Amino acid sequence: MWPALDPLQMLVGARIIPGLVFALLAGTVTGWVIKRRRSKSAGLATSRDLAALLPKEVADKARSLRPSIAAAKPGSLKPDDTGVLLGSLGAGGPEVRTSWEDVAVAIMAPRSGKTTSLAVPSILRAPGPVLLTSNKAAGDAYTVTLDARAAVGRVWTMDPQQIAHTEQAMWWDPLADAKDLPGARRLATHFVTASVDEKSQGDFWSTAAANTLTALFLAAGADGRPITDVLGWLAQPADRTPIDILKSSQLTAIAAQLQGTVSGAVETRDGIFETARQYAACLLDPKIAAWVTPSDTLPQFRPAEFVNHKDTLYLLSKDGGGSASALIAAAADSVMRTAVIQAERDGGRLDPPLLAILDEAANVCKISDLPDLYSHLGSRGVIPITILQSYRQGQRVWGEVGMDALWSAATIKIIGSGIDDADFADKLSRLVGDHDVESVSHSTSESGRSTSVSMRQERILPADQIRALKKGSALLFATGIKPAMLQLQPWYKESGADVIGKASAKQTAAITERAKAKAEAAA
Numbered sequence: 001m002w003p004a005l006d007p008l009q010m011l012v013g014a015r016i017i018p019g020l021v022f023a024l025l026a027g028t029v030t031g032w033v034i035k036r037r038r039s040k041s042a043g044l045a046t047s048r049d050l051a052a053l054l055p056k057e058v059a060d061k062a063r064s065l066r067p068s069i070a071a072a073k074p075g076s077l078k079p080d081d082t083g084v085l086l087g088s089l090g091a092g093g094p095e096v097r098t099s100w101e102d103v104a105v106a107i108m109a110p111r112s113g114k115t116t117s118l119a120v121p122s123i124l125r126a127p128g129p130v131l132l133t134s135n136k137a138a139g140d141a142y143t144v145t146l147d148a149r150a151a152v153g154r155v156w157t158m159d160p161q162q163i164a165h166t167e168q169a170m171w172w173d174p175l176a177d178a179k180d181l182p183g184a185r186r187l188a189t190h191f192v193t194a195s196v197d198e199k200s201q202g203d204f205w206s207t208a209a210a211n212t213l214t215a216l217f218l219a220a221g222a223d224g225r226p227i228t229d230v231l232g233w234l235a236q237p238a239d240r241t242p243i244d245i246l247k248s249s250q251l252t253a254i255a256a257q258l259q260g261t262v263s264g265a266v267e268t269r270d271g272i273f274e275t276a277r278q279y280a281a282c283l284l285d286p287k288i289a290a291w292v293t294p295s296d297t298l299p300q301f302r303p304a305e306f307v308n309h310k311d312t313l314y315l316l317s318k319d320g321g322g323s324a325s326a327l328i329a330a331a332a333d334s335v336m337r338t339a340v341i342q343a344e345r346d347g348g349r350l351d352p353p354l355l356a357i358l359d360e361a362a363n364v365c366k367i368s369d370l371p372d373l374y375s376h377l378g379s380r381g382v383i384p385i386t387i388l389q390s391y392r393q394g395q396r397v398w399g400e401v402g403m404d405a406l407w408s409a410a411t412i413k414i415i416g417s418g419i420d421d422a423d424f425a426d427k428l429s430r431l432v433g434d435h436d437v438e439s440v441s442h443s444t445s446e447s448g449r450s451t452s453v454s455m456r457q458e459r460i461l462p463a464d465q466i467r468a469l470k471k472g473s474a475l476l477f478a479t480g481i482k483p484a485m486l487q488l489q490p491w492y493k494e495s496g497a498d499v500i501g502k503a504s505a506k507q508t509a510a511i512t513e514r515a516k517a518k519a520e521a522a523a
Contacts (some may be wrong), residue, residue: 043432043433043434043435043460043482044432044460044461044482044483044484044485045476045481045482045483045484047089047093047094049481049482049484050089050096050478050481050484052099052478052480052481053083053086053096053097053098053099053478053481054089054094054095054096054097055079055082055094055095055097058082058083058097058099059074059077059082060074061082061083061099061100062077062081062082062083062099062100063077065099065100065101065349065381066081066100066349066351066352066353066381067347067351068351068352069081079095079097080125080126080127081127081352082097082099082100083097083098083099083100083102084097084098084102084104084122084125084126084355084383084385085097085121085122085125085489086098086118086412086414086474086476086486087117087474087476087486087487087488087489088486088487088489089484089486089487090485090487091487093487095489096476096484096486098383098411098412100349100353100381100383101378101379101381101411102378102383102411102412102478103374103377103378103383103384103385103409103410103411103412104383104384104385104386104410104411104412104413104414105385105386105388105406105407105410105412105413105414106118106385106386106387106388106413106414106415106416107388107389107390107391107394107413107414107415107416107419108387108388108389108414108415108416108417108418108474109389109390109416109417109418109419109420110389110418111418111471112416112417112418112471113416113417113471113472113474113488113490114359114387114416115140115141115359116490116491116492117472117474117488117489117490117491118385118387118414118488119132119141119357119359119385119387120141120144120145120490120491121489121490121491121494122355122357122385123141123145123148123149123312123355123357124145124148124149124491124500126355127310127352127353128310128350128351128352128353128354128355129153129306129307129309129310129311129312129313129339129352129354129355130149130311130312130313130354130355130356130357131312131313131315131332131335131336131354131355131356131357132145132312132313132314132315132357132359133315133316133317133328133332133357133358133359133360133361133364133365134163134314134315134316134359134360134364135163135316135317135318135319135360135363135364136163136360137159137163137164137316137511138164138508138511138512139504139508141357141359142157142163142164142314142316142507143164143503143504143507143508143511144491144500144503144504145312146314146503146504146507147500147503147506147507148500148503149312150312152310152312153309153310153311153312154309154311154312155311155312155314156170156301156306156311156312156313156314157169157170157313157314157316158170158172158291158301158313158314158315158316158327158328158331159291159314159316160287160288160290160291160316160317160324160327161287161288161316161317161318161323161324162287162518163316163317163318164314164316164511164514165511165514165515165518166514168290168291168298169298169299170291170298170299170300170301171290171291171292171293171294171295171298171299171300171301172291172292172300172301172331173226173227173292173294173300174187174227174292174327174330174331174334175187175217175220175221175225175226175227176221176302176334177334177337178217178218178220178221179221179222180218181214181218181251181254183221184214184215184217184218184221185210185214186330186333187213187214187217187330188210188211188213188214188217189210189368189369190326190327190329190330190333190366190367190368191213191279191280191326192206192209192210192213192279192368193326193329193366193367193368193397194279194323194325194326194329194366195278195279195326197396197397205271205272205275206275208261208272208275209272209273209275209276209279210276210279211257211261212258212261212272212273212276213230213276213279213280214254215242215246215254215255215257215258216230216233216234216242216258216276217230218246218251218254219233219241219242219243219245219246219249220242220245222245222246222249222251223245223249226292226293226294227283227289227292227293228283228289228292228293230280230283231277231280231283231284234273234276234277234280235277237262237269237270237273238262242258243255243258243259243262246258279326282323282324282326282327288324288327291324291327292327301313301331303334303335303338303339304338304342306335306338307335307338307339307342307350307354308342310352313331313335315328315331315332315364315365316328316364317364318364319360319363319364323364325363325364325365325366328364328365329364329365329366329367332356332358332365332367333367335354335356336354336356336373336377336382336384339354339380339381339382340376340377340380340382343380343381343382344380348379348380349379349380349381350380350381350382351381352381353381353382353383354381354382354383355383355385356382356383356384356385357385357387358370358384358385358386358387359387360387361386361387361388361397362388362389362393362394362396362397366397368398370384370386370398370406371398371402371403371405371406371409372405374405374406374409374410375409378411386406386410390419390420390421390424391403391407391421391424392421392424394406394407411478411479412476412477412478412479413476413477413478414474414475414476414477414486415428415466415469415474415475415476415477416469416473416474416488417468417469417470417471417472417473417474418469419466419467419469420467422463425463425464425466425467426463428461428463428466428475429459429460429461429462429463429466430459431477431483432459432460432461432466432475432483433459433460433483434457434458434459434460435457435458435460436455436456436457437455437456437457437458440452440453461475472487472488472490473485473486473487473488474486474488
């Protein structure tokens with residue numbers, strides 16, 4: 001085309017257009033490289049890393065764990081039949097779910113989404129029986145899920161301290177599991193754990209009081225008596241009735257131990273019995289005792305029947321002194337242990353699985369050996385999700401060693417926003433790990449200007465960034481998988497939220513009306 005081509009056209013065609021094309025290509029390639037480097041340096045799990053928790057593999061595993069859906073064709077399973085929803089991998093990303101053999105611990109500060117994004121969605125989506133412990137009712141998981149769960153199965157509410165101001169519609173016998181020495185000892189341990197912290201449980205007085213309660217619970221259970229009879233025996237240490245019952249039941253060793261306590265020095269005996277009375281003080285309240293006293297007019301809650309249906313058990317209690325948390329812990333423990341027994345009868349696993357949401361576990365559900373239970377509950381189709389406000393809260397209940405054991409035994413760990421414990425945040429930062437970062441330096445000398453590139457390691461998520469996690473996001477630590485950042489999915493953003501919200505508002509209003517009616521009656 002040259003020399004006939006105009007010089008300006010020649011300049012544009014031969015210089016400017018190729019230059020622009022080259023710049024565009026260079027920018028595209030550079031952006032791709034930077035994006036690739038950033039994605040690698042992020043260090044958190046990608047969808048490929050999380051494949052075991054994404055829909056396809058979770059569904060495959062669910063079929064292998066649950067005989068009732070083993071024959072289901074790929075793609076025909078409901079997502080909620082395959083596992084507990086944790087959130088999504090980024091906004092609009094694939095759903096992330098646990099399998100039906102995972103056990104979880106969630107550490108989330110108040111108002112960080114532990115109820116709206118974890119407890120409530122899990123309960124609403126559960127395919128089998130559900131257990132919830134809580135110290136709140138109005139506007140909480142109780143009111144949000146009550147109507148939805150009532151449409152699935154029978155709802156049982158144990159509300160001895162009138163958190164929801166519900167009329168008593170059930171009773172439960174805590175001595176049903178105290179027919180033998182291990183069961184009586186577990187029941188006594190619940191009363192001790194609810195009253196003292198982990199550091200005080202091993203001293204002389206708490207140990208002796210626990211032994212005494214064990215003997216009295218065993219005597220009452222063996223003779224078919226209500227648990228309130230134990231209060232009378234505690235008030236009268238010289239009463240030989242429990243000793244005679246134990247002897248007649250061929251429980252001579254425990255009878256001799258109780259006899260030794262009763263016949264010992266008066267000061268020591270009185271101290272032991274007074275300590276035991278303090279541990280069982282919640283039974284002195286007739287309103288609390290009524291929930292664990294046989295009734296001819298109310299249905300009895302039986303854990304063995306509960307675990308075989310799609311029923312729901314709400315266990316509500318206040319925390320602090322004089323609470324009924326010992327009974328709440330005992331009931332939750334009874335349900336989970338009964339589910340394990342039923343699973344063994346069913347061939348090893350409960351199907352559909354039992355979901356146990358232990359919200360406020362460190363306040364109203366202090367099961368002393370929960371860290372040990374975590375090691376095998378998941379393999380039996382019993383899926384606990386223990387929700388704590390902080391790591392130190394767990395240490396206060398189970399001690400440093402116990403909380404470390406619980407943390408280690410949990411196959412799923414969820415960390416929400418509001419982590420203000422510097423040591424724990426640093427521990428999490430170290431668990432997330434380090435990544436390589438390029439460091440570019442420029443220098444100028446007599447020979448000219450030079451550029452050098454070196455690599456250094458930095459924390460993927462420093463402790464300050466973990467503390468500053470945004471509400472609605474959470475860190476996920478799953479066994480054998482790189483840490484991941486999840487986008488939580490609160491129930492009120494899901495389809496059908498309007499119906500659930502109206503039902504919750506209705507239940508909350510009903511609680512308010514019942515509370516006002518009681519206040520007016522008392523006035």
